[in-house]
Amino acid sequence: MLGCGTVGAQVVRLLTEQADDLTARIGGSVELVGVAVRRPHRHPDVPAHLITTDAAALVESDVDVVVEVIGGIEPARTLLTTALRAGKSVVTANKALLAEHAAELFAAAGSSGADLYFEAAVAGAIPLLRPLRESLAGDRINRVMGIVNGTTNYILSAMDSSGAGYAETLDEASRLGYAEADPTADVDGYDAASKAAILASIAFHTRVTAADVYREGITSVTPADIAAARTLGRTIKLLAICERVDTDGVESVAVRVHPAMIPRSHPLAGVGGAFNAVFVEADAAGSLMFYGQGAGGAPTASAVLGDLVAVSRNRLVGGRGPGESAYAALPIRPISQVDTRYHVSLDVADRAGVLSSVASVFAEHDVSIAAVRQRGRANDASLVIVTHSAPDRALRSTVDKIAGLPAVHDVVSVMRVEGEEP
Amino acid sequence: MLGCGTVGAQVVRLLTEQADDLTARIGGSVELVGVAVRRPHRHPDVPAHLITTDAAALVESDVDVVVEVIGGIEPARTLLTTALRAGKSVVTANKALLAEHAAELFAAAGSSGADLYFEAAVAGAIPLLRPLRESLAGDRINRVMGIVNGTTNYILSAMDSSGAGYAETLDEASRLGYAEADPTADVDGYDAASKAAILASIAFHTRVTAADVYREGITSVTPADIAAARTLGRTIKLLAICERVDTDGVESVAVRVHPAMIPRSHPLAGVGGAFNAVFVEADAAGSLMFYGQGAGGAPTASAVLGDLVAVSRNRLVGGRGPGESAYAALPIRPISQVDTRYHVSLDVADRAGVLSSVASVFAEHDVSIAAVRQRGRANDASLVIVTHSAPDRALRSTVDKIAGLPAVHDVVSVMRVEGEEP
Numbered sequence: 001m002l003g004c005g006t007v008g009a010q011v012v013r014l015l016t017e018q019a020d021d022l023t024a025r026i027g028g029s030v031e032l033v034g035v036a037v038r039r040p041h042r043h044p045d046v047p048a049h050l051i052t053t054d055a056a057a058l059v060e061s062d063v064d065v066v067v068e069v070i071g072g073i074e075p076a077r078t079l080l081t082t083a084l085r086a087g088k089s090v091v092t093a094n095k096a097l098l099a100e101h102a103a104e105l106f107a108a109a110g111s112s113g114a115d116l117y118f119e120a121a122v123a124g125a126i127p128l129l130r131p132l133r134e135s136l137a138g139d140r141i142n143r144v145m146g147i148v149n150g151t152t153n154y155i156l157s158a159m160d161s162s163g164a165g166y167a168e169t170l171d172e173a174s175r176l177g178y179a180e181a182d183p184t185a186d187v188d189g190y191d192a193a194s195k196a197a198i199l200a201s202i203a204f205h206t207r208v209t210a211a212d213v214y215r216e217g218i219t220s221v222t223p224a225d226i227a228a229a230r231t232l233g234r235t236i237k238l239l240a241i242c243e244r245v246d247t248d249g250v251e252s253v254a255v256r257v258h259p260a261m262i263p264r265s266h267p268l269a270g271v272g273g274a275f276n277a278v279f280v281e282a283d284a285a286g287s288l289m290f291y292g293q294g295a296g297g298a299p300t301a302s303a304v305l306g307d308l309v310a311v312s313r314n315r316l317v318g319g320r321g322p323g324e325s326a327y328a329a330l331p332i333r334p335i336s337q338v339d340t341r342y343h344v345s346l347d348v349a350d351r352a353g354v355l356s357s358v359a360s361v362f363a364e365h366d367v368s369i370a371a372v373r374q375r376g377r378a379n380d381a382s383l384v385i386v387t388h389s390a391p392d393r394a395l396r397s398t399v400d401k402i403a404g405l406p407a408v409h410d411v412v413s414v415m416r417v418e419g420e421e422p
Numbered sequence: 423m424l425g426c427g428t429v430g431a432q433v434v435r436l437l438t439e440q441a442d443d444l445t446a447r448i449g450g451s452v453e454l455v456g457v458a459v460r461r462p463h464r465h466p467d468v469p470a471h472l473i474t475t476d477a478a479a480l481v482e483s484d485v486d487v488v489v490e491v492i493g494g495i496e497p498a499r500t501l502l503t504t505a506l507r508a509g510k511s512v513v514t515a516n517k518a519l520l521a522e523h524a525a526e527l528f529a530a531a532g533s534s535g536a537d538l539y540f541e542a543a544v545a546g547a548i549p550l551l552r553p554l555r556e557s558l559a560g561d562r563i564n565r566v567m568g569i570v571n572g573t574t575n576y577i578l579s580a581m582d583s584s585g586a587g588y589a590e591t592l593d594e595a596s597r598l599g600y601a602e603a604d605p606t607a608d609v610d611g612y613d614a615a616s617k618a619a620i621l622a623s624i625a626f627h628t629r630v631t632a633a634d635v636y637r638e639g640i641t642s643v644t645p646a647d648i649a650a651a652r653t654l655g656r657t658i659k660l661l662a663i664c665e666r667v668d669t670d671g672v673e674s675v676a677v678r679v680h681p682a683m684i685p686r687s688h689p690l691a692g693v694g695g696a697f698n699a700v701f702v703e704a705d706a707a708g709s710l711m712f713y714g715q716g717a718g719g720a721p722t723a724s725a726v727l728g729d730l731v732a733v734s735r736n737r738l739v740g741g742r743g744p745g746e747s748a749y750a751a752l753p754i755r756p757i758s759q760v761d762t763r764y765h766v767s768l769d770v771a772d773r774a775g776v777l778s779s780v781a782s783v784f785a786e787h788d789v790s791i792a793a794v795r796q797r798g799r800a801n802d803a804s805l806v807i808v809t810h811s812a813p814d815r816a817l818r819s820t821v822d823k824i825a826g827l828p829a830v831h832d833v834v835s836v837m838r839v840e841g842e843e844p
Contacts, residue, residue, distance in 0.1 A: 014560065014706060024627070024749040025559050119557060125707035127549070127557030135541060135549030137447050138436065138727020205446070267713075284436060284724035285547035288714035291689075292707065302706035305560020319741015327446040 001035045002055050002079055003070035004043050007093055007120070008035070010301035011067060012046055022305070026312045030065075034058045059083045065311055067304060068092040077101055084108035084116060089311035093120035093300055099194035099210040102201060106324035115314055115321045117307035122195045123148055123276045125299030126292040127306070132202045132280070133322050139282040141203040144242040145418070146278030147271050148195040150295045151186035152218045152238040154178040156259070157272050159226050160235055166221055178274070188217035192240045192257040200242035200255040203280075205328035208242075208255055214335035216258035225259075228345040228384065228413040234261040235269050239418060245333050252333040261343055262419040336393035341370070341417040343386050344399060347410040350381040354407045358383060361405070365398040366390065380409055386417060423457045424477050424501060425492035426465050429515055429542070430457070432723035433489060434468055444727070448734045452487075456480040481505045487733055489726060490514040499523055506530035506538060511733040513726055515542035521616035521632040524623060528746030537736055537743045539729035544617045545570055545698045547721030548714040549728070554624045554702070555744050561704040563625040566664040567840070568700030569693050570617040572717045573608035574640045574660040576600040578681070579694050581648050582657055588643055600696070610639035614662045614679040622664035622677045625702075627750035630664075630677055636757035638680035647681075650767040650806065650835040656683040657691050661840060667755050674755040683765050684841040758815035763792070763839040765808050766821060769832040772803040776829045780805060783827070787820040788812065802831055808839060 001008060015022070015032055023029040035046050036055035043051060052058055059066055059079050066083040068090065070076050076097050080090050085108045092098070098105070098121050109116040119129045123146070132141065147153050151173065158169045170187065173179040185191045193213040200208040218238050229236050236259050243254045262269055267289060271277040276294025281287055293299040314320055348354045355374060362369055368388040375382045387395065403411045423430055437444070437454055445451040457468050458477035465473060474480055481488055481501050488505040490512065492498050498519050502512050507530045514520070520527070520543050531538040541551045545568070554563065569575050573595065580591045592609065595601040607613045615635040622630040640660050651658050658681050665676045684691055689711060693699040698716025703709055715721040736742055770776045777796060784791055790810040797804045809817065825833045 010706065018560070018562065021562070021627075021750075022560060025747060125704075126710060127553035130552060130557050131549035134732055135552050135728040136724065137731035138440070138444060138729075139724040140440065140443070205443075282547075282724060284432065284720040284727070286715045286718075286721055288548060288712075290710075290712060292710035298706040299708055302558065302561040302704060305706070306557040307560075309559035310556055313744070314741060317742045319736060320739045322735070325447060328443075 001032065001067045001069065002058070002076070003068065004035050004037045004046060005069065006297040007300045007304065008069040009043070009045060010297040011069065011304050014301055014305050022309065025309055026316065028312065028316050030308065030312055033063055034061065055079055056082070059088070060086070063088060064315055065089045065091065065308065067308060068094055069304070070094070071096065073097055073100065080105060081108045084114045085112055087112035087114050089115035089315060091117045091304055091307040091311055093118070093304060095121040095191065095194040095198060096210070099197040102198070103207055103324065103326070110323055113320060115311040117311055117321055118198070119307050120300045120303035122198050123278060123290070124292070124294040124296060125302045126276060126278070126290050126294065128278055128290050129198070129202060131290070132199070136280070136282055136285060139284045141280060141282045142244045143281040144199050144203050144278060146240055146276065147237055147268055148240045148276050148278065148294060149186055149192040149238060150274035150276065151179050151183065152192070153271065153275070154273050155187070156218060156221065156236055156238060159221070159223065163223055163226070165223055166219060187219055189215045189238065189257045192238060196240035196242055196255050196257050199240065200253055201326070203242055204244055204253045204330055205325045206253050206330040207326045208253060208332065212255060212332045214256040214258070218259050221259050222413070224345070225413040225415055228343065229261045229415070232261070232343070232384070232386070233264050234417070235264050236261055236415065237268055241418070243338070245338065251330050253330045254333040254335070254338040256335055256338065258416060260416045260418040266419040268419070336391065338392050339389040340392045340395060341387050341389045342395045342399065343384070343413070343415045343417050344402070344411070345413040346383045346402065346408050347412055348381050348383045349407040349409065350376045351407070354381070355383065357405060357407060358385070358402055361401050362387070362398055365394045367394055367398050382412070423454065423489045423491065424480070424498070425490065426457050426459045426468060427491065428719040429722045429726065430491040431465070431467060432719040433491065433726050436723055436727050444731065447731055448738065450734065450738050452730065452734055455485055456483065477501055478504070481510070482508070485510060486737055487511045487513065487730065489730060490516055491726070492516070493518065495519055495522065502527060503530045506536045507534055509534035509536050511537035511737065513539045513729040513733060515540070515722055515726055517543040517613065517616040517620060518632070521619040524620070525629055525746065525748070532745055535742060537733040539733055539743055540620070541729050542722045542725035544620050545700060545712070546714070546716040546718060547724045548698055548700070548712050548716065550700055550712050551620070551624060553712070554621070558702070558704055558707060561706045563702060563704045564666045565703040566621050566625050566700060568662055568698065569659055569690055570662045570698050570700065570716060571608055571614040571660060572696035572698065573601050573605065574614070575693065575697070576695050577609070578640060578643065578658055578660060581643065581645065582652070585645055585648070587645055588641060609641055611637045611660065611679045614660060618662035618664055618677050618679050621662065622675055623748070625664055626666055626675045626752055627747045628675050628752040629748045630675060630754065634677060634754045636678040636680070640681050643681050644835070646767070647835040647837055650765065651683045651837070654683070654765070654806070654808070655686050657686050658683055658837065659690055663840070665760070666752070667760065673752050675752045676755040676757070676760040678757055678760065680838060682838045682840040688841040690841070758813065760814050761811040762814045762817060763809050763811045764817045764821065765806070765835070765837045765839050766824070766833070767835040768805045768824070768830050769802050769834055770805045771829040771831065772798045773829070776803070777805065779827060779829060780807070780824055783823050784809070784820055787816045789816050789820050804834070
């Protein structure tokens with residue numbers, strides 16, 4: 001095992017506590033022969049003779065399986081590539097690595113016939129990659145949409161209930177242990193984007209890397225956005241959305257991570273705290289939902305152990321798990337060309353003709369309006385517009401132009417809208 | 423393929439429409455070489471040269487995989503056992519067969535090294551068995567609870583919204599195609615019990631057959647039960663519940679199917695119509711939920727195709743899917759010894775001392791009361807009692823004795839209670 005943090009410690013515990021069950025399920029015993037860590041004294045629960053600081057030597061020693069829970073690109077990338085080329089099966093929870101270098105890792109695995117499993121990399125304990133890779137292998141997946149980051153989900157839920165601002169809520173989340181000391185990967189959406197890339201690759205049999213994912217985090221979400229959502233019976237969630245887009249028979253793949261308003265009646269609206277939930281839409285299967293704990297030591301370790309049983313069985317029985325499936329090689333569609341829907345909330349002058357001038361900007365950009373709500377108050381008025389779906393580029397240009405209209409005092413909130421009408 | 427009803431027709435369609443995708447995913451092509459049916463003229467969509475009425479000859483011909491969508495025990499049992507012994511992999515949607523003869527089928531598969539997959543047998547399109555068998559193979563599952571029969575769920579939902587009686591609602595369900603001409607398997611809980619047996623076998627690594635499952639259907643659910651549930655903020659669902667029970671360190675397995683009141687706020691309460699949803703509780707993974715379409719041609723065919731890809735890959739790559747895992751061999755605990763909670767609604771005489779006499783019966787049986795609601799009206803009064811959990815046998819004896827009390831005019835509703843308090 002490489003690394004021994006929150007997840008690794010739970011893997012060690014479960015390997016020990018459930019040794020007999022694992023042996024029965026695998027048909028042979030699993031022996032933990034080494035744990036590579038940076039600071040040996042920090043792991044009092046791991047038998048001292050297993051601890052080493054030389055990860056490379058451990059990988060090159062006589063082991064069958066390498067479990068990697070270090071995270072990050074290097075040294076994980078080099079270590080796992082070496083292991084796979086040498087025919088050692090790999091179980092990893094490393095979403096960043098998979099989202100950037102899956103092709104390289106699969107190629108290394110393919111060269112030796114080794115297994116590469118990574119259920120723990122997306123949505124923690126929720127069995128999601130195996131269902132997508134295997135159970136739905138005979139179906140055609142059209143859309144995967146979900147909440148895949150617990151930290152941002154905690155912060156957005158807290159902002160929704162308290163009305164507090166983002167910075168203040170982040171501080172509290174850090175204090176309570178829901179956000180890391182450096183929360184960038186979570187709040188800027190990098191973590192969710194890595195997971196979206198992995199999900200899209202599997203769902204659409206196409207190489208999708210983190211760089212292909214359009215990404216907006218939650219740092220710009222304001223109490224005004226939350227209040228606007230509430231007024232419309234909606235709430236704001238950071239969503240990862242992977243879509244198959246068909247334009248006149250030409251298929252492409254669009255993958256994006258951004259905050260979005262969803263109806264409070266939508267099943268994802270009720271997903272709180274550290275829970276994750278993912279919807280999958282497939283041609284034959286229809287709508288499926290998977291729900292569970294998306295992070296944490298024990299839940300993630302559960303996913304690691306499931307993979308460990310699979311690769312161990314494969315070594316004993318002589319089989320192999322699925323390799324990379326990128327045969328479809330669909331092009332990536334940039335966000336500018338993806339159809340989305342916008343909610344726009346404006347402070348405008350309270351005089352006749354304002355709605356008409358705003359509406360004409362939408363019309364100019366070929367954006368059709370689904371709903372308008374106008375309310376006068378004191379010297380100005382509020383104008384809320386929800387559009388039908390239109391190319392994201394057209395929606396952005398519309399909002400930019402509207403912001404410059406003399407009658408528009410302030411753009412209070414601009415937010416994409418997902419899910420059905422409330 | 424054996425059989426070609428609603429599911430089979432969709433399997434044929436998907437095999438044809440997605441032939442290129444299946445070939446890419448498997449790494450080799452799948453050819454449908456025969457479809458055994460009873461009435462050849464009823465399948466105009468299947469190429470005539472594939473149709474045969476001789477299922478046994480088809481199974482014995484030179485095929486690699488047998489897909490069975492006939493249903494029922496015979497001839498499926500003999501055909502599949504023959505196929506498996508001959509080393510042919512089997513994909514089946516046959517819950518009744520798996521719930522009664524899984525051991526025999528697995529033994530036949532084991533003797534030749536063939537694969538036996540049956541994802542479609544439980545909860546249609548929802549990837550459920552593969553996650554339980556494989557993703558959670560490194561975890562310890564404690565409970566599986568869910569709605570696994572669409573017909574009864576449709577009827578109970580309809581009774582809940584209309585206030586109509588069972589017989590009347592069943593008639594309408596039949597007219598609308600939600601119930602079969604002979605609805606016995608659904609409404610008496612046999613279908614759900616088969617699924618519960620399969621789920622429990624996998625979850626607890628123990629042989630559980632349909633005969634081990636305590637089973638109550640929905641035919642006795644009355645409008646009074648529905649109304650009583652509503653008064654308490656609950657609704658009635660037919661639940662399949664598989665539990666690991668630990669009594670002073672001695673483990674056993676309890677499996678039951680019966681109607682139960684659950685809080686309207688419970689995620690299962692919102693599962694409507696033909697949808698299925700299953701909760702899984704595991705030591706490390708925590709709570710997981712799986713949701714999707716539990717029946718229907720295309721959704722079930724999706725599950726069949728996923729299994730077909732898996733067994734086909736295994737044949738090409740040389741691996742094998744999981745065999746029977748019954749090493750834990752836990753004893754089955756009868757319902758009488760399972761802890762449950764009861765809701766009891768009574769019409770009683772409106773006079774002092776009634777509650778006391780009723781409560782003393784509960785006390786005699788060591789059943790602790792969680793909540794009481796008493797309401798006077800005209801000459802009699804209603805008394806609603808919800809218990810804490812107690813052995814089912816004690817609860818039944820309590821109810822029997824209470825029904826005989828002079829002050830009790832009528833036992834309006836007795837129903838088990840599941841889920842947290844509303």
